[in-house]
Amino acid sequence: MIHKSFLTGAIAAVVLLAAGTAEAQTLRKVSPERLTGYWFLTNKSLDVDVPNTGKNLNQPGCAAVSYMIGSDGRTQNPKIEKVVPDGDLGQVGVSIVKQLVYVKGAQNGTAAPVQTYYVAGFNLPEDPAAKAKILGQCKLPGYQTT
Numbered sequence: 122m123i124h125k126s127f128l129t130g131a132i133a134a135v136v137l138l139a140a141g142t143a144e145a146q147t148l149r150k151v152s153p154e155r156l157t158g159y160w161f162l163t164n165k166s167l168d169v170d171v172p173n174t175g176k177n178l179n180q181p182g183c184a185a186v187s188y189m190i191g192s193d194g195r196t197q198n199p200k201i202e203k204v205v206p207d208g209d210l211g212q213v214g215v216s217i218v219k220q221l222v223y224v225k226g227a228q229n230g231t232a233a234p235v236q237t238y239y240v241a242g243f244n245l246p247e248d249p250a251a252k253a254k255i256l257g258q259c260k261l262p263g264y265q266t267t
Contacts, residue, residue: 148189150236152264159235160190160223170216177208181245183259184214187238194223194232202238205258214241237264 151159172178185203188196199218201211218239225232240259245252 150264158228175209184211185259186214186218192232
């Protein structure tokens with residue numbers, strides 16, 4: 122015989138799990154270039170943790186870090202998605218993302234959380250075309266661009 126309180130608890134757990142899954146599925150993925158319609162960055166400066174030694178620290182490159190901006194404007198769940206060239210600069214991107222703080226934009230009246238990503242550039246050349254080519258290697262697919 123199943124105890125009624127156990128059954129009620131099991132149903133509540135399923136409902137909460139389904140709600141969490143639905144929220145994750147409906148989280149809008151916004152590209153960095155479209156983010157200002159939803160969230161504005163408020164940081165004036167950052168204190169970034171940069172390693173002294175590691176692989177490809179002196180090479181031109183980039184790191185893409187995905188994250189969620191919560192309804193409070195704070196970043197959550199930073200994840201290194203891509204580092205070009207392969208090396209130890211991904212953690213620098215995570216260090217940057219963890220410090221970012223946002224306020225809601227005009228298209229985000231309810232302060233809805235969004236998923237986005239940040240591309241950190243390292244040792245980039247002065248030439249705009251060469252710089253854009255390096256940063257373009259860290260662009261992530263699947264984010265809303267229109």
